[in-house]
Amino acid sequence: MELVLAPWPWYISGPLITLVMLILIYFGKTFGMSSNLKTLCSIGGAGKYADFFKYDWKAHRWNLVVVLGAIIGGFLAVQFLSDGSPINLSGNTIEDLEILGFQDPGNALLPSEIFSWDVVLGIKGMAVLIIAGFLVGFGTRYAGGCTSGHAIYGLSNLQKPSLIAVVGFFIGGLIMTHFILPLIFTV
């Protein structure tokens, strides 16, 4: 049980993600979480504004159920399956984040400097979350997939478009982490 409660190493987690994908494939489905954002648009009536959202979203309800399960899984994991150990970040990462003004990096899953309500209810904090979410939603649909659909499912299928998309993910991610984050979080 102690092994379950401690953070899981990559060589356990990675294969378990493969297992999730294989189960969904066995059910005759695909693995891709960002499609749910499109489905939610369609349910909300986005078909009135763009043909892109006119499709049989009911055929994608199963994926919304997966996401609902993922929310429950997140709850169960922190409530019953965690020992509260901090994230074992590399020393360099902790140092770099402290320079950017982050207190106690790795002590929680997410930094309070970005996600606490004190920050989020300010103009800058709110803008950060809205811009970040918008870029994720816009980019993932433009590219036709996200980390699950392209990086895991697409690459597992040896899809060239997915390889290009993952290169794109890293171009964007590296620019943000190395050049833009230091501008946002200057002390």
Next chain:
Amino acid sequence: MKFLKYLLVGIFFGIVLVKSEAVSWYRIYEMFKFQSFHMYGIIGSSVSLGVLFIWLIKKLGVKSIKGEKIKTVPKEKGLTRNLLGGAIFGLGWALAGTCPGPMFVLVGTGVFSMLIVIAAAILGTFIYGVLKNKLPH
């Protein structure tokens, strides 16, 4: 009841994402700083095994639960859409520290400010759908 199996898969997926720390903003930052093998290990082992098993599934002609031969869905081609769309996604991924799976999982862990990220992501998806025909793909 046909949805129950998807709910269970989702619960398992959510637990794995939390226990692997892949939902952590810090782990994404660390990954883009190349300061730890952790995220590369997760994605690398997951993809390697995925390649192996999908190859085996096709080779052996494994059938799905519905008795149909398992087929994989090809991704849409296009250098611009994949590279530019991917880069836009990457900017958001590194800023929010979360992608479209983990953002929901994190709501379950009690980070309710993540609902703002989700709402913005739905808006981003909507704006893409509206602009789709005007964008280069």
